[in-house]
């Protein structure tokens with residue numbers, strides 16, 4: 510199943526998609542927190558490092574990196590969504606954090622003040638460039654020679670049982686696409702194919718590429734969500750397989766909630782395995 514089959518290929522992150530992520534920030538961030546924690550541990554940030562966080566979303570990882578590189582370091586969060594970047598600034602100031610900065614720009618084309626950085630990081634924010642190869646050549650310009658990058662990207666839908674289960678639950682309510690879509694098209698699963706990801710990285714000027722699997726139980730639909738709450742969120746905010754017609758919405762929510770129920774752990778949420786790739790490379 511490809512990005513486009515799931516209605517995930519043509520996302521408008523600078524507009525509606527960014528606002529949707531912001532409106533559901535706690536659910537989205539808590540759902541991917543276990544993989545994010547593994548990625549941050551793997552990255553081993555050190556005090557004094559200057560880091561750029563690509564596609565920083567609501568800024569949760571940028572703020573964590575800012576703390577990890579303090580004292581003496583700095584984290585810049587870059588995102589294409591003005592709504593998200595505005596919220597990041599407010600969030601950082603609530604924690605009175607001065608070692609972070611947020612910039613609204615397209616990472617595929619922007620020249621960022623402060624570049625080249627020591628390190629580049631991205632949790633699920635690097636798979637959406639319309640031209641991945643050109644976008645990554647621009648990311649290369651943001652990192653100093655010898656600088657390390659750390660990316661978290663989704664493994665394929667077939668390797669993510671949570672997604673298979675959700676797709677199965679809504680299958681009767683959505684219309685599948687007529688033509689087979691491009692598996693490398695921009696979207697969450699654009700780099701599921703690690704050979705393609707390696708090609709994108711190498712042509713951009715990255716070497717010493719290491720890609721390892723990361724399998725974690727994730728609270729599907731957000732930490733602490735009941736099956737019903739998670740199902741409502743999935744149907745309204747995750748656009749798993751295109752739009753479910755309004756008249757079928759209640760039935761579809763029921764089916765998704767039934768599929769989640771066996772995985773529900775009170776207080777924690779609906780825990781199901783998710784698989785990502787943790788990617789490390791060096792700017793050469």
Ligand SMILES: C[S@@+](CC[C@H](N)C(=O)[O-])C[C@H]1O[C@@H](n2cnc3c(N)ncnc32)[C@H](O)[C@@H]1O
Nearest residue numbers: 522564565566588589590615616632633634637
């Ligand atoms: C799946 S969200 C991940 C957000 C954040 N990294 C996190 O883990 O919470 C993808 C993010 O990438 C951003 N994004 C997509 N395309 C981008 C681009 N060309 N330049 C900068 N940010 C982009 C989106 O606005 C969105 O915030």
